[in-house]
Amino acid sequence: MEIYLPIAGMSINFFVILGAGGLVGFLSGLFGVGGGFLLTPLLMMIGIPPAVAAASDSNQIVAGASSGAFAHWRLGNVDFKMGLVILIGGIAGGTIGVQFVKVLRAMGNFEFVMKVVYVIMLGLVGSAMFMESWRTIRRSKSGGAAVSEEIGGAKLGQLFSVLPLKMHFHRSGLHTSAIFPFLIGVTVGIMAALLGVGGGFIMVPAMIYIIGMPTIAAIGTDLFQIVLTSANVTLQQAFVNKTVDLLLALILLGGSTIGAQFGAIAGRRLKGEQIRILLAIIVLALTVKLFFDLVLTPTDLVSLAPAKGGGH
Amino acid sequence: MKRCWTFFLILGLVGLGGGRAQAISPEAQEKVVTAASKNLIEIGLSYRGDQIHFFGLNPVSGADLIIRLTAEKSDEVKLSVKGRVGPFWMAVKQYDVTGAPFMYKIHSTRPINEIISPAVAQELELGYPAVRQRMNLKLARGDAAPDDAEKVFKGLIKIKEKGNLYNIVADPKRLEVAEGKLFKHFFRFPPAASEGRYLVESFAFTDGQLVGYGKDVIEIKKVGLESWLTNISQNYPVFFGIMAVLIALGAGLLVGMIFKKGGHH
Numbered sequence: 419m420e421i422y423l424p425i426a427g428m429s430i431n432f433f434v435i436l437g438a439g440g441l442v443g444f445l446s447g448l449f450g451v452g453g454g455f456l457l458t459p460l461l462m463m464i465g466i467p468p469a470v471a472a473a474s475d476s477n478q479i480v481a482g483a484s485s486g487a488f489a490h491w492r493l494g495n496v497d498f499k500m501g502l503v504i505l506i507g508g509i510a511g512g513t514i515g516v517q518f519v520k521v522l523r524a525m526g527n528f529e530f531v532m533k534v535v536y537v538i539m540l541g542l543v544g545s546a547m548f549m550e551s552w553r554t555i556r557r558s559k560s561g562g563a564a565v566s567e568e569i570g571g572a573k574l575g576q577l578f579s580v581l582p583l584k585m586h587f588h589r590s591g592l593h594t595s596a597i598f599p600f601l602i603g604v605t606v607g608i609m610a611a612l613l614g615v616g617g618g619f620i621m622v623p624a625m626i627y628i629i630g631m632p633t634i635a636a637i638g639t640d641l642f643q644i645v646l647t648s649a650n651v652t653l654q655q656a657f658v659n660k661t662v663d664l665l666l667a668l669i670l671l672g673g674s675t676i677g678a679q680f681g682a683i684a685g686r687r688l689k690g691e692q693i694r695i696l697l698a699i700i701v702l703a704l705t706v707k708l709f710f711d712l713v714l715t716p717t718d719l720v721s722l723a724p725a726k727g728g729g730h
Numbered sequence: 731m732k733r734c735w736t737f738f739l740i741l742g743l744v745g746l747g748g749g750r751a752q753a754i755s756p757e758a759q760e761k762v763v764t765a766a767s768k769n770l771i772e773i774g775l776s777y778r779g780d781q782i783h784f785f786g787l788n789p790v791s792g793a794d795l796i797i798r799l800t801a802e803k804s805d806e807v808k809l810s811v812k813g814r815v816g817p818f819w820m821a822v823k824q825y826d827v828t829g830a831p832f833m834y835k836i837h838s839t840r841p842i843n844e845i846i847s848p849a850v851a852q853e854l855e856l857g858y859p860a861v862r863q864r865m866n867l868k869l870a871r872g873d874a875a876p877d878d879a880e881k882v883f884k885g886l887i888k889i890k891e892k893g894n895l896y897n898i899v900a901d902p903k904r905l906e907v908a909e910g911k912l913f914k915h916f917f918r919f920p921p922a923a924s925e926g927r928y929l930v931e932s933f934a935f936t937d938g939q940l941v942g943y944g945k946d947v948i949e950i951k952k953v954g955l956e957s958w959l960t961n962i963s964q965n966y967p968v969f970f971g972i973m974a975v976l977i978a979l980g981a982g983l984l985v986g987m988i989f990k991k992g993g994h995h
Contacts, residue, residue, distance in 0.1 A: 422773055649978075652971060652978070660963055660967055668981060721885070
């Protein structure tokens with residue numbers, strides 16, 4: 419069953435997109451991380467123009483995160499003050515990011531920069547996760563108790579508490595400087611625009627280990643700000659680059675929702691560190707693939723530089 | 731037949747007197763009567779490209795046929811040329827290419843160079859060399875190199891052929907001619923063929939001379955949801971952006987209610 423995507427300007431099998439969304443949804447249900455950072459490269463692999471893939475992925479994240487955010491808000495897990503500070507940073511970062519995308523597209527190197535950033539990000543996250551879960555598995559085999567890795571982070575937290583612009587974050591029970599949450603927001607906002615990701619896979623560890631928030635509040639607050647940051651990126655992409663394919667986003671949402679249910683079921687049958695090492699392997703495999711794309715001689719030296727309007 | 735000779739004579743005189751420009755005027759030729767299986771292609775939700783069958787009557791029995799499909803609009807594309815920078819391959823220069831047709835397909839009874847001379851091919855814009863003649867290159871970024879024009883032209887042809895927007899086929903199986911008179915063939919319009927008007931022109935030649943000409947116009951347009959989404963997103967981006975976000979929020983909350991704790995973060 420073929421479906422014609424109006425903005426991507428191409429005809430593609432409906433089930434291929436649903437499957438891509440489903441696969442990423444399954445992984446995110448299994449691993450509890452956002453699938454954005456996997457979805458954009460996957461969409462590019464099936465032939466969606468990179469700029470349309472990133473913009474539509476942001477749109478899909480708005481939908482994907484809103485249900486989770488709503489649930490956490492009802493449970494009182496959202497630190498609105500913290501979320502707001504991160505959000506201000508996120509909006510600033512997202513706006514800068516979209517302009518950055520515009521310049522890069524005009525220069526014809528958007529795809530290159532996107533892939534480089536991906537290789538670095540995924541490589542770092544993948545190796546860190548692999549090492550952490552490998553250690554946990556070995557430790558549990560030798561019978562020792564798992565120790566949380568907060569020691570290094572807690573010191574950083576103390577450092578941030580001496581910085582100026584102190585604020586009291588009631589829900590997280592913290593009294594710390596607003597500068598760092600703001601900077602995290604800016605970084606994640608730029609990445610959201612550049613890569614079409616929600617940024618949860620950086621944001622949550624940063625909030626827990628570096629800012630020192632309780633895990634459940636970090637997840638709730640993260641989801642809250644992802645909805646708004648992704649909404650901002652979607653708006654900017656729609657205004658500036660006109661590359662949001664709503665049809666694509668909605669099919670992806672359908673797929674990822676179904677996939678997430680199965681992922682959550684599978685997740686209950688595996689141990690945490692087994693899940694994490696599996697995710698690390700997937701992330702590293704993707705990194706290697708993207709890296710080879712950058713260094714191997716391309717089959718076509720002349721290629722279309724995406725023109726205004728995305729598809730063509 | 732007599733009429734044909736008169737045409738040749740006139741053509742010859744015009745050709746001698748007027749130089750190359752407009753020496754051959756296809757419209758003045760005997761009409762190649764053609765019919766298309768349809769003249770309108772609608773891009774709907776399940777559009778996956780389309781094909782149109784053409785039937786025609788060769789005005790001169792046994793004459794060679796060259797049938798050309800072109801888009802009325804010409805393409806304005808930016809082509810980036812990759813080069814090695816350190817260990818990486820990245821776009822090192824960019825050309826703005828104008829003048830090349832957006833779509834260009836030819837079916838002929840024999841290879842074009844066996845039917846007509848290069849001069850006639852150039853004049854009637856039949857074949858890739860003529861496309862190249864029409865194409866304009868402007869360096870937008872990077873440093874020009876002498877072989878760039880060739881490289882970019884070949885790259886463009888390759889991209890277009892890959893997307894099934896360009897091809898040139900000289901195959902009696904694709905262009906069947908019954909008794910030298912009645913011909914039929916079909917053109918495939920890939921999903922990438924965007925909205926606009928397309929021309930299908932049939933040229934008949936004997937001994938390298940144009941003896942007949944016919945024209946069909948095909949229109950492609952988006953309809954329904956496709957047309958609406960494209961129009962809104964390109965012309966009312968603010969409204970479209972807000973709508974995209976609201977629909978996503980609504981869909982997400984709906985899904986969350988259905989699955990209680992669905993979606994992902």
